[in-house]
Amino acid sequence: YGHEETGDFQVALYRCLTGRVPAPSMAIKKLQLPLVPQVFFMERDWYGVPTAAEELALLQDSVSLADYLVRVKTAMAEVQEIEGEFTWIDHTPRNVIGAPGFVTHVPGGKFVHVIRDGRDVVISLAMRFQSEAPGHDNETYVSAAAVRWAWDTRQGLRARGLPGYMEVRYEELVAEPLIQINRILEHLEKSPITQERLDAHQSPTAEKDGRRFKGGDKPTWGSQPTGPISTSSVGRWRQHLSDRALADLYRIRFEIQEDATAYWFGELMEELGYK
Numbered sequence: 001y002g003h004e005e006t007g008d009f010q011v012a013l014y015r016c017l018t019g020r021v022p023a024p025s026m027a028i029k030k031l032q033l034p035l036v037p038q039v040f041f042m043e044r045d046w047y048g049v050p051t052a053a054e055e056l057a058l059l060q061d062s063v064s065l066a067d068y069l070v071r072v073k074t075a076m077a078e079v080q081e082i083e084g085e086f087t088w089i090d091h092t093p094r095n096v097i098g099a100p101g102f103v104t105h106v107p108g109g110k111f112v113h114v115i116r117d118g119r120d121v122v123i124s125l126a127m128r129f130q131s132e133a134p135g136h137d138n139e140t141y142v143s144a145a146a147v148r149w150a151w152d153t154r155q156g157l158r159a160r161g162l163p164g165y166m167e168v169r170y171e172e173l174v175a176e177p178l179i180q181i182n183r184i185l186e187h188l189e190k191s192p193i194t195q196e197r198l199d200a201h202q203s204p205t206a207e208k209d210g211r212r213f214k215g216g217d218k219p220t221w222g223s224q225p226t227g228p229i230s231t232s233s234v235g236r237w238r239q240h241l242s243d244r245a246l247a248d249l250y251r252i253r254f255e256i257q258e259d260a261t262a263y264w265f266g267e268l269m270e271e272l273g274y275k
Helices: 006-017 052-061 065-079 093-105 118-132 138-157 170-175 177-187 195-200 203-208 243-250 265-271
Strands: 025-028 031-034 111-115 165-169 253-255 262-264
Touching: 006 052, 006 065, 025 138, 031 138, 052 065, 065 093, 093 111, 093 138, 111 138, 111 170, 118 138, 118 243, 118 265, 138 243, 138 262, 138 265, 165 170, 165 177, 170 177, 177 195, 243 265, 262 265
Parallel strands: 111 165
Antiparallel strands: 025 031, 253 262
């Protein structure tokens, strides 16, 4: 994202498209934890660039990040038969890594950073890691989850104060969805909605109409994107983490090569106001 010259941007884009970007990772005992995903631009057929020829043309023609995104949006509108102006929203969680570059180099770009209590995230991620990479002890899964939360959250916070950046607390979003959704819509320069309209767009209606989450359900996720808004996972860490486990969690610190940031789970929790 930091490349301003056309040639530099195209080289960076080529590396992303071909999976040749540096991918920092951490070894938690014997569990290798990637911090930057090795995938880039998934579901390319859905966006209208399914073949190598189309990908090459996109690479050669794009002169900046903003220009690249306009071209992808145009291709997507054509293949999905979308007419007129529309807002393109992508809610891939790992996009948080690119938040500063996105709001800096895309005029009018908006980024909504959803921040969640790290203790609840640790419980959720540890369960996922256990399903996806079995064979390790519980301490390893918890430590890996803490590292991922601290890394991802800190990446998003780098965009604080930049135009187009907004923070939303997960706990507030699920407790008062209409208020928080209308805050987001205001940030996106869109009209507010009513409770009736929100109710009409929750999952039972979506499933009845045949609109499901693209890619299907995620078997290793505790909740599904098609599920109803719920506060049931807020504070769930209290059922799973003892005082000793919490103390160990707060002490987790780590550094990444060629990154001057000192990552500390407990310090970040305190900084964000989670007691």
